[in-house]
Amino acid sequence: xxxxxISSVSLSLLLAGSVLAGCSTDNGGEGGxxxxxxxxxxxxxxxxxxxxxxxxxxxxLADFEEKNPDIDVKLEVIADQYMDVMKTRLIGGEGPDVFYxxxxxxxxxxxxxxxxxxxxxxTDEFEVEDFEEPLLDAFKQDDAxxxxxxxxxxxxxxxxxxxxxEAGVEVPTTWEEMMEVSKALTKDGxxxxxxxxxxxxxxxxxxxxxxxxxxxxxxxxxxxxxxxALQPVIDQHNVDKTSAQPSEVGASSGGDMFGQQRAAMVLxxxxxxxxxxxxxxxxxxxxxxxxxxxxEKGTMAYTxxxxxxxxxxxxxxxxxxxxxxxxxxxxxxxxxxxxxxxTRKSVAEKLGYADDELRGSLVAGAEYATVWANGTNLPIxxxxxxxxxxxxFLGDRPLDEALKExxxxxxSEIGSEE
Amino acid sequence: MNRKYSKRSLKxxxxxxxxxxxxxxxxxxxxxxxxxxxxxxxxxxxxxLGETSFDFVxxxxxxxxxxxxxxxxxxxxxxxxxxxxxxxxxxxxxxxAATLNAGMKGEKFFRIIYFLPTLTSSxxxxxxxxxxxxxxxxxxxxxxxxxxxxxxxxxxxxxALTAIMVMNIWATAPFFMVIYLAALQDIPxxxxxxxxxxxxxxxxxxxxxxxxxxxxxxxxxxxxxxxxTFQLFDQSYIFSGGSGGPDNSTLTVVLLIYQYAFKSMDTMxxxxxxxxxxxxxxxxxxxxxRKLSNEExxx
Numbered sequence: 001x002x003x004x005x006i007s008s009v010s011l012s013l014l015l016a017g018s019v020l021a022g023c024s025t026d027n028g029g030e031g032g033x034x035x036x037x038x039x040x041x042x043x044x045x046x047x048x049x050x051x052x053x054x055x056x057x058x059x060x061l062a063d064f065e066e067k068n069p070d071i072d073v074k075l076e077v078i079a080d081q082y083m084d085v086m087k088t089r090l091i092g093g094e095g096p097d098v099f100y101x102x103x104x105x106x107x108x109x110x111x112x113x114x115x116x117x118x119x120x121x122x123t124d125e126f127e128v129e130d131f132e133e134p135l136l137d138a139f140k141q142d143d144a145x146x147x148x149x150x151x152x153x154x155x156x157x158x159x160x161x162x163x164x165x166e167a168g169v170e171v172p173t174t175w176e177e178m179m180e181v182s183k184a185l186t187k188d189g190x191x192x193x194x195x196x197x198x199x200x201x202x203x204x205x206x207x208x209x210x211x212x213x214x215x216x217x218x219x220x221x222x223x224x225x226x227x228x229a230l231q232p233v234i235d236q237h238n239v240d241k242t243s244a245q246p247s248e249v250g251a252s253s254g255g256d257m258f259g260q261q262r263a264a265m266v267l268x269x270x271x272x273x274x275x276x277x278x279x280x281x282x283x284x285x286x287x288x289x290x291x292x293x294x295x296e297k298g299t300m301a302y303t304x305x306x307x308x309x310x311x312x313x314x315x316x317x318x319x320x321x322x323x324x325x326x327x328x329x330x331x332x333x334x335x336x337x338x339x340x341x342x343t344r345k346s347v348a349e350k351l352g353y354a355d356d357e358l359r360g361s362l363v364a365g366a367e368y369a370t371v372w373a374n375g376t377n378l379p380i381x382x383x384x385x386x387x388x389x390x391x392x393f394l395g396d397r398p399l400d401e402a403l404k405e406x407x408x409x410x411x412s413e414i415g416s417e418e
Numbered sequence: 419m420n421r422k423y424s425k426r427s428l429k430x431x432x433x434x435x436x437x438x439x440x441x442x443x444x445x446x447x448x449x450x451x452x453x454x455x456x457x458x459x460x461x462x463x464x465x466x467l468g469e470t471s472f473d474f475v476x477x478x479x480x481x482x483x484x485x486x487x488x489x490x491x492x493x494x495x496x497x498x499x500x501x502x503x504x505x506x507x508x509x510x511x512x513x514x515a516a517t518l519n520a521g522m523k524g525e526k527f528f529r530i531i532y533f534l535p536t537l538t539s540s541x542x543x544x545x546x547x548x549x550x551x552x553x554x555x556x557x558x559x560x561x562x563x564x565x566x567x568x569x570x571x572x573x574x575x576x577x578a579l580t581a582i583m584v585m586n587i588w589a590t591a592p593f594f595m596v597i598y599l600a601a602l603q604d605i606p607x608x609x610x611x612x613x614x615x616x617x618x619x620x621x622x623x624x625x626x627x628x629x630x631x632x633x634x635x636x637x638x639x640x641x642x643x644x645x646x647t648f649q650l651f652d653q654s655y656i657f658s659g660g661s662g663g664p665d666n667s668t669l670t671v672v673l674l675i676y677q678y679a680f681k682s683m684d685t686m687x688x689x690x691x692x693x694x695x696x697x698x699x700x701x702x703x704x705x706x707x708r709k710l711s712n713e714e715x716x717x
Contacts, residue, residue, distance in 0.1 A: 113468040
């Protein structure tokens with residue numbers, strides 16, 4: 001009896017305790033940090049990188065705090081489902097002051113008005129012209145700038161030096177050469193080219209013949225130019241049988257496929273360099289610019305910006321943080337190890353990645369790259385494209401039929417939302 | 419009927435409600451409240467991010483469900499999934515239970531072994547199966563060894579859903595097996611003895627005694643199975659990385675609801691409408707099932 005009584009009391013205490021804990025608000029994030037005097041606490045949220053990358057970010061933040069003794073930066077790492085978490089927090093009014101935003105998601109988020117336009121904060125010293133223009137444009141809407149890109153990556157051709165030597169072929173510079181080389185490289189379960197059949201990677205290919213994937217914020221990838229441009233990707237897989245997607249060889253990504261030596265060539269970005277270094281240190285590989293299509297250079301660029309929460313109560317301090325992180329000094333620290341490429345021309349020049357053996361071809365692509373962002377409906381368009389493109393890629397149906405149907409579906413989804 | 423309450427009975431009722439108040443409170447906040455809120459959402463065009471706004475749109479969200487090709491695909495996929503998984507897992511469960519109940523040696527050992535898959539979290543299970551389903555994984559290795567064609571289970575739209583079906587049948591059948599095992603204990607041995615005297619073999623006994631006596635349990639198992647399978651989400655989410663791909667082949671209704679609620683902007687109301695359509699589909703199929711099985715209520 002006695003024991004029962006004790007356990008029930010302790011249980012109810014436990015319950016009461018958890019209720020109270022749930023009620024208490026996190027003062028550190030809102031009230032400006034009452035415990036540390038006049039310090040303002042700015043929360044910064046982003047997704048995690050690898051440990052080295054994380055250390056670089058912390059170093060940059062430490063430098064910032066040293067220069068601004070009145071500001072404390074609280075870094076929050078969101079491990080998974082970044083956009084879901086971020087949207088939910090913004091809806092609930094619990095959003096961080098400053099956070100990462102991918103260019104792909106930017107137009108949609110900007111349109112909702114949850115992101116603060118930054119133009120009025122920008123000073124001449126900040127030198128907006130120093131940013132690579134296409135990357136900055138991804139975060140503009142109606143002439144207002146909502147974010148400054150922190151880094152970017154383009155795609156480059158990664159090739160396996162050993163396999164190229166064995167097959168006795170040269171690194172391809174045009175798409176036709178790549179198709180030919182792939183034939184020589186494909187043997188014993190190794191494919192010449194590891195391909196990612198998704199819009200994020202094929203966008204520039206799709207537009208290489210003058211077609212456009214998105215027109216007036218509607219899907220337009222069923223047009224003849226786009227289909228004609230994408231047909232070689234399909235044919236290489238189904239007719240030549242010299243390319244494969246990662247899951248066909250049991251790999252989890254293009255980088256993995258390349259590292260496991262199941263593909264002699266892949267088109268990957270900057271992230272692939274540290275990945276290969278860590279996971280497949282013995283791999284002999286080189287990089288080159290993406291093969292030209294019809295004599296035109298092209299590649300993709302992916303970029304992420306720091307943006308400010310429009311509902312933030314500490315906008316001045318938040319801007320100081322963004323200003324430092326995307327400023328020359330902060331960006332130099334952040335990009336110093338080459339995990340990310342600097343979006344400022346001056347920093348890029350100073351760090352000299354253009355002459356780097358592996359990163360040179362990635363930097364060269366910045367000039368002519370297509371930035372992965374286009375209007376508010378790109379997520380819907382992408383989803384529908386990917387779904388049908390894969391069925392054409394696997395040879396289940398002709399490409400034109402698949403893409404026309406996907407375009408129709410995408411536009412009906414877009415239409416019923418307006 | 420005189421409905422006047424005495425002071426005492428009122429007090430007693432009050433006491434009763436007082437004791438129930440924590441539960442009632444929890445039910446209202448976490449179950450009834452959200453249901454009514456979802457009904458409200460499904461009739462509105464909801465915008466949550468930025469300026470929160472609710473525009474009443476009547477039945478427009480529901481009309482949209484019938485125009486949406488992806489909703490159709492999701493319903494069809496889910497339907498296929500239910501039609502295959504529910505009978506398979508029920509039959510497998512009954513067979514497993516009957517063999518375990520036959521009085522073999524090592525019965526307890528096998529009972530534990532059979533039950534293990536159910537104890538595993540479905541997320542972990544899916545990840546493990548994805549390794550096995552890998553192009554160069556265990557399943558393909560086995561298929562190749564016995565001379566059958568191999569598949570890209572994760573990347574090929576034609577087999578992706580089947581792969582999830584097999585995984586789920588394997589994982590949920592043991593749970594229902596335990597329910598059957600419990601029910602089998604209730605079948606009197608005298609029936610089997612009588613059947614034996616009449617010269618019935620094991621198969622005849624199974625069909626003429628075991629199966630009919632388990633009928634009410636089978637109804638329960640099927641209804642629970644139908645409800646569970648209609649709500650398929652986590653496996654196909656993990657399998658496809660949240661996209662329902664390749665080529666919408668693993669897109670289920672709940673996954674579609676999730677995509678509209680959280681992935682695309684301003685479609686929360688539409689997501690709520692699909693959720694209600696799903697609830698109605700489950701309700702109808704349960705009613706049909708009850709009509710067909712013609713059993714007295716057990717639940």
